[in-house]
Amino acid sequence: MNIFQVAYKNLLRRKTRTLFTIAGIMLSTWVLVTLLGFNRGYEQSLNENIEGMGFQIVLTAKGCPYEAATLMLKGGTGLRYMPEALVRDVAGRAEVAAATEMLMHAEFDPNKGENGGTIVYLGIDPQTYPALKPYLQFNQGEWFDTDSAAEVVLGYEAAELEQREAGDAMLLPGSEQEFKVRGVLKRTGTQDDGMIFLPLKSAQNIFHKTGQLTMLGLRLKQDVDQTAFEEELYTLPDVQVVSMAQVKNTILSLVASAKVIVLSIAFIAFLIAMFGVLNTVLMSVFERFQEIGILKSLGALPKDVFQMILIETTLLCALGSLAGIILACLFSGFSEMAIRYLLPFAPNGSLIIIGWPTLLFAFSSITLVGLAGGVYPSLRAAAIRPLDSIRSAE
Amino acid sequence: MPFIAAKNLTKIYTRGAEKIHALQQASFAIERGEIIAVTGASGSGKTTLVNVLGCLDNPTSGSLTVDGKIIFRDKLKLSETDLTKIRRSIFGYVFQKFFLLPTLTVKENILLPAVFQPGLRANAARLTEILQMLGLDKRANHLPGQLSGGEMQRTAIARALINNPSVLIADEPTGNLDSRRSAEIKNLLLELNQKQKLTIILVTHNPELAKIGSQTLELKDGIIQ
Numbered sequence: 001m002n003i004f005q006v007a008y009k010n011l012l013r014r015k016t017r018t019l020f021t022i023a024g025i026m027l028s029t030w031v032l033v034t035l036l037g038f039n040r041g042y043e044q045s046l047n048e049n050i051e052g053m054g055f056q057i058v059l060t061a062k063g064c065p066y067e068a069a070t071l072m073l074k075g076g077t078g079l080r081y082m083p084e085a086l087v088r089d090v091a092g093r094a095e096v097a098a099a100t101e102m103l104m105h106a107e108f109d110p111n112k113g114e115n116g117g118t119i120v121y122l123g124i125d126p127q128t129y130p131a132l133k134p135y136l137q138f139n140q141g142e143w144f145d146t147d148s149a150a151e152v153v154l155g156y157e158a159a160e161l162e163q164r165e166a167g168d169a170m171l172l173p174g175s176e177q178e179f180k181v182r183g184v185l186k187r188t189g190t191q192d193d194g195m196i197f198l199p200l201k202s203a204q205n206i207f208h209k210t211g212q213l214t215m216l217g218l219r220l221k222q223d224v225d226q227t228a229f230e231e232e233l234y235t236l237p238d239v240q241v242v243s244m245a246q247v248k249n250t251i252l253s254l255v256a257s258a259k260v261i262v263l264s265i266a267f268i269a270f271l272i273a274m275f276g277v278l279n280t281v282l283m284s285v286f287e288r289f290q291e292i293g294i295l296k297s298l299g300a301l302p303k304d305v306f307q308m309i310l311i312e313t314t315l316l317c318a319l320g321s322l323a324g325i326i327l328a329c330l331f332s333g334f335s336e337m338a339i340r341y342l343l344p345f346a347p348n349g350s351l352i353i354i355g356w357p358t359l360l361f362a363f364s365s366i367t368l369v370g371l372a373g374g375v376y377p378s379l380r381a382a383a384i385r386p387l388d389s390i391r392s393a394e
Numbered sequence: 395m396p397f398i399a400a401k402n403l404t405k406i407y408t409r410g411a412e413k414i415h416a417l418q419q420a421s422f423a424i425e426r427g428e429i430i431a432v433t434g435a436s437g438s439g440k441t442t443l444v445n446v447l448g449c450l451d452n453p454t455s456g457s458l459t460v461d462g463k464i465i466f467r468d469k470l471k472l473s474e475t476d477l478t479k480i481r482r483s484i485f486g487y488v489f490q491k492f493f494l495l496p497t498l499t500v501k502e503n504i505l506l507p508a509v510f511q512p513g514l515r516a517n518a519a520r521l522t523e524i525l526q527m528l529g530l531d532k533r534a535n536h537l538p539g540q541l542s543g544g545e546m547q548r549t550a551i552a553r554a555l556i557n558n559p560s561v562l563i564a565d566e567p568t569g570n571l572d573s574r575r576s577a578e579i580k581n582l583l584l585e586l587n588q589k590q591k592l593t594i595i596l597v598t599h600n601p602e603l604a605k606i607g608s609q610t611l612e613l614k615d616g617i618i619q
Contacts, residue, residue, distance in 0.1 A: 009497040294493040299482030300510040
């Protein structure tokens with residue numbers, strides 16, 4: 001027998017209390033792992049979404065910059081339009097490496113989901129758009145040949161929702177014309193998955209927006225000073241200049257306050273774990289006052305008693321954090337669903353990314369914080385005089 | 395030179411302004427293998443004497459020598475750690491209330507003192523010997539709650555013996571037992587004394603048990619009569 005076994009058996013004495021303490025630490029660890037995973041996942045997904053746009057700058061009709069940012073990332077209703085002529089000369093400027101014109105349209109589809117939903121259509125130029133989005137690959141088929149063909153390309157999720165494959169025909173809302181599904185894209189994890197792409201001219205015709213655009217996407221040449229170029233674009237009338245870097249910063253600044261709350265909750269989780277452990281172990285030391293004194297009269301040194309109580313604390317913390325980590329991993333999908341429901345904007349991709357560094361940090365920090373909570377009770381136990389405990393029994 | 399020599403041992407407790415002389419100028423000698431019975435009325439200083447003798451407490455003054463080693467000398471106070479180190483190398487303790495750990499089996503309770511002395515951890519042969527000697531070999535894996543009072547006290551005695559102490563201090567070892575179990579413990583102590591040549595210091599109210607002592611220290615108001 002060794003001191004570890006003695007400590008372990010001490011924990012078994014009050015099984016319910018031990019279980020509740022472990023449950024407390026487990027919940028704290030769960031919260032910590034989920035919040036740290038969210039902290040990492042949200043930013044990473046946002047970066048991927050913005051990089052997935054393929055543009056450095058987007059020109060939209062004048063309006064609220066936040067609305068424009070949402071349009072970029074999510075698609076949306078209440079869209080504003082600008083004339084093609086207004087932005088066409090921008091596409092031809094020397095600083096621009098590639099440009100593509102787009103017309104977005106959102107339509108309510110009563111057949112989408114249980115209560116209906118919005119379907120986002122994007123009219124694109126098949127000559128320029130694919131070059132700016134090289135990561136878009138096809139499961140079936142290919143891009144349409146001309147910008148006025150009666151054809152569509154479906155994003156991965158859109159194809160699943162519409163139950164269409166390449167070669168199928170489909171009717172678009174408000175149009176009597178039958179469109180042929182020319183291709184189905186592979187999953188990208190971006191907003192493109194839910195999109196229905198069609199040639200720009202066809203989109204302008206069926207949505208009655210002839211000569212109008214929602215966006216112009218620009219990629220600049222490598223040595224161009226982006227900030228200076230954006231400054232020049234600001235002089236254009238009735239055009240909103242949205243830099244993707246700005247979009248990211250805008251969203252990150254919007255969620256910065258949420259992050260402060262997240263980290264505060266994580267800190268509270270730390271404190272709950274620490275005080276939970278302190279309370280449990282201290283109670284256990286008080287209850288075993290006599291017994292600890294007897295151990296000392298049998299030859300246990302103060303350092304032995306300190307070590308024994310600290311081992312009990314370590315076992316509680318290690319088991320609790322391990323259980324919390326398992327719980328956080330098992331229920332990360334559920335947590336992500338809840339976060340998506342609560343947040344006004346959540347990028348596509350994994351919102352909670354739990355990696356080994358997160359797990360190791362959560363395990364070691366909760367265990368260390370719990371141990372810190374166990375130091376005071378351990379010192380109290382080590383200071384018990386055998387004589388006092390024997391007298392208390394008389 | 396006697397195995398244990400006490401000279402003018404005095405213990406004074408202070409309670410507020412009041413000074414309580416729990417032990418006054420106690421001087422005596424104990425030879426190796428002797429049984430000493432410490433008797434007296436409640437509050438006479440019996441427990442104070444064995445606490446000082448067993449290094450659970452420092453005396454206020456006086457000196458104590460065990461096996462030629464000076465444990466206490468006038469005005470020299472030992473720290474808690476030093477007291478423990480001396481205690482565990484010389485003494486084994488048996489208490490009236492057994493103080494067995496409820497979650498540990500008989501075997502584990504007996505091994506408890508060895509847990510805190512690394513050199514003795516693997517002493518399985520000593521455990522088997524003690525279990526057989528005290529008739530606990532069939533109860534080795536039982537929990538204290540499954541034992542009779544006599545078996546619990548025998549377990550406590552076995553625990554006191556596991557580290558091969560030179561002196562066994564038993565404070566009212568039959569205080570919680572009926573007459574049949576008390577006689578059983580008395581015989582066991584006699585057997586340990588005769589077979590192992592163990593020095594035993596026995597605090598008791600029980601005149602029958604006191605009779606096994608080769609020397610009796612009777613205390614009254616902290617003074618040996």
